[in-house]
Amino acid sequence: MPRVIVVLLVSSGAAWESRALTALNEHAGTVLLRRCVDVADLLAAAHAGEADVAVVAADVPGLDQSAVDDLDRHGVRVVGVATDPELTQPRAARIGIATVVPADRAAELADLIVRLPADASEPPSPYDARPVPDTAPSRPVGGPAGRVLTVWGAGGAPGRTTVASGLAGELARRGLTTLLVDADPHGGAVAQQLGILDEVSGLLAAARLVGAGTLGERFATAQRRLSDQLRVLTGLPRPDRWAELRPGTLTAIVERARQDGQVVLDTGFSLEPDLGEVTGRPERNGLTREAVEIADELVLVGAADPVGLARLARALTEVHELLPEPRVRVVVNRMRPTLGWREADVVAMLAGFGAPLDVHFLPDDQAAVDRALVAGRLLVETGDGALTRAIAGVLDAIAGVPA
Numbered sequence: 001m002p003r004v005i006v007v008l009l010v011s012s013g014a015a016w017e018s019r020a021l022t023a024l025n026e027h028a029g030t031v032l033l034r035r036c037v038d039v040a041d042l043l044a045a046a047h048a049g050e051a052d053v054a055v056v057a058a059d060v061p062g063l064d065q066s067a068v069d070d071l072d073r074h075g076v077r078v079v080g081v082a083t084d085p086e087l088t089q090p091r092a093a094r095i096g097i098a099t100v101v102p103a104d105r106a107a108e109l110a111d112l113i114v115r116l117p118a119d120a121s122e123p124p125s126p127y128d129a130r131p132v133p134d135t136a137p138s139r140p141v142g143g144p145a146g147r148v149l150t151v152w153g154a155g156g157a158p159g160r161t162t163v164a165s166g167l168a169g170e171l172a173r174r175g176l177t178t179l180l181v182d183a184d185p186h187g188g189a190v191a192q193q194l195g196i197l198d199e200v201s202g203l204l205a206a207a208r209l210v211g212a213g214t215l216g217e218r219f220a221t222a223q224r225r226l227s228d229q230l231r232v233l234t235g236l237p238r239p240d241r242w243a244e245l246r247p248g249t250l251t252a253i254v255e256r257a258r259q260d261g262q263v264v265l266d267t268g269f270s271l272e273p274d275l276g277e278v279t280g281r282p283e284r285n286g287l288t289r290e291a292v293e294i295a296d297e298l299v300l301v302g303a304a305d306p307v308g309l310a311r312l313a314r315a316l317t318e319v320h321e322l323l324p325e326p327r328v329r330v331v332v333n334r335m336r337p338t339l340g341w342r343e344a345d346v347v348a349m350l351a352g353f354g355a356p357l358d359v360h361f362l363p364d365d366q367a368a369v370d371r372a373l374v375a376g377r378l379l380v381e382t383g384d385g386a387l388t389r390a391i392a393g394v395l396d397a398i399a400g401v402p403a
Helices: 017-026 039-046 065-073 085-095 103-115 160-173 202-212 215-222 239-244 249-257 286-293 306-322 343-350 366-375 386-399
Strands: 005-010 030-035 053-057 077-082 099-102 148-152 178-183 230-233 262-267 297-303 328-335 358-363
Touching: 005 017, 005 039, 005 103, 017 030, 017 103, 030 103, 039 053, 039 065, 053 103, 065 077, 065 085, 065 202, 077 085, 077 103, 085 099, 085 202, 099 103, 148 160, 148 286, 160 178, 160 230, 160 262, 160 297, 160 328, 160 386, 178 202, 178 249, 178 286, 202 215, 202 230, 202 239, 202 249, 215 249, 249 262, 249 286, 262 286, 286 306, 297 306, 297 386, 306 328, 306 343, 328 343, 328 386, 343 358, 358 386, 366 386
Parallel strands: 005 030, 005 053, 053 077, 077 099, 148 262, 148 297, 178 230, 178 262, 297 328, 328 358
Antiparallel strands: none
8 A cells, every 4th residue: 555645734825725735635645744834833843753745835934944954854855836936946956945846736736745756866757846956056167176274172262263364364365265264153253353343243144045045146245355365254243143053054154165265264162062952953062063074174273381282182082083084283372482391292292192193383472463463453464473474384284385
């Protein structure tokens, strides 16, 4: 006996709804489990795990990529219904809806649903629905993707933001289009450090574009321009707004950003999973783990004092637990002779953690950092100091340039 397909419906009173209800109720192969009032109600019903398909008005408020991904995680496939499919299909493709049905064929919905292929990756029958073309922004033919540098470090303010902004400024100084992203879920400091007083969060604006499926064409509107080569995606205006960033959002933003050039991510301090979170919901530290996982090169920053080095050693262990073969470049910050040990001593201490490490040392140039902070400028804009030259040396090593 053929399996009966359980259906959820949300249309917000569209004209085609009555025809869809009749078709779904009368067809022997479908059963209408619930008529939902909105997308939030739809997601709640899907979390019960009893539905197979959601029939949704393609223009219903709240239907975005996050919602479609949530339905997919609970095994619910989405069929969109559109009054004007030609206009609706591009956005549907961007948010992950593979099947769009014209509203004037709503009476055929039940027939379509029972004919959907068992494998969601297979295209639907051309007779039953209009497959949506892949309209995701593509990299220009022959155009190389930019690299992603993630700057991470343990707690205790080892200098993550200073290093991240320093690397981004140096990349821009070398004529490379660069985006500096503040992805610290505990409340970033990039905007304050660079004198950007606008409280609008570029990261949250970009996240909304991801959800709406319009990141490709509107990404530039979320960025702040500092120079011809350097842009900034400012971070969270308040630490409590981390929950607005769903899993996968940062990856989508970075993949779009690297089409334009280099990407530098400033992150939080913790990789620890958040206990007690419901599966599929955002985790505060999940944003930092995501930033580490998508890096082409991980720049691990630690302070040169005893506490900072102990935290750095633990951070190395955490990275190897998260990633099987991480590409880690260690940066020991605020190195100074008054600590009483040499660079070779620090390298020897760190050699016991994981594979052979590339270790770089940044001098304790507090005067240069203070000048940049007070002026709200990048280190490269405040003079050719020892710290600026050391950060340039890190970038040379990343690029494979001999010292």
